Amino acid sequence: MPEGHTIHRAARDQRPMLVGRTIAVASPQGRFAAGAASLDGRVCTAIEAYGKHLLYDFEGEGSLHVHLGLFGSFRSTAQPAPAPRGAVRARLTSSTHVVDIVGPNRCEVLDPAGKAALLARIGPDVLRPDADRTRAMDRIRASRTAVGLLLMDQSVIAGIGNIYRTELLWRAGIHPSSPGTRLSPAQVEHLWSDACDLLARGVELGAIVTIDDATPGEGRYRERVNIFDQPACPRCTRRIRMLVIGGRKAYACETCQKRPRRVTRTA
């Protein structure tokens, strides 16, 4: 399931399969029929990830915008491709490869204005080298909202999801309900740079790995985390507490991550 690293990995994997080629676009499931027809037979000119959004540009006007949501996924294979399995919203076919977009939350064609509007509401992306880190850090430090909420707010900082949020705060020794205003410049800078490191590693490994001594399993990496949905803190061995922040499950070690004295809004 996708956080920002999944989308950037998909962009990297799919570029050599699709960019610079004529793409047949179809909607096996049928729910993207009109959009598919408008893109079918055109040349894909670029694939770019912004936070959790993936944008495919096509010659002429129009971009394909995909957001996977909670359960969506990409399946890419070399030709010859198998018949679509399950609910394939869109299938992109080049002379050599096939990319299926399965169960996305969003799959739509945007005109240039729509694309600009989308990009305008996505905050600095920790996986993009051109990201304005100062803007993200300033917004966090200026807000009295719980940092556990701010890290999930894609207009503040883009790419982080529920697992990375939990793990970043544990690694930094910061309680999720600490207000942004309570954090030091050094703490916020550390959160940004650790996010960059962890998500970049996630792109490389194709999995969320937030423990330090990660070793590959057989072939593919498996997800490896410290406290997300874990019983005990690997640092102090105490029980991990489950919290609900913004309607989502979050986790914290309340020994290693001191709860702020004044209670913060976490709803």
Added chain:
DNA sequence: GCCGAATGCCCAA
């Protein structure tokens, strides 16, 4: 075989 949960986000009230 059914039910619930899941790494996301939008909208209405």
Added chain:
DNA sequence: TGGGCCTTCGGCG
């Protein structure tokens, strides 16, 4: 703040 949407998978019977 709660419900809706998208799909798959594991646990339970």
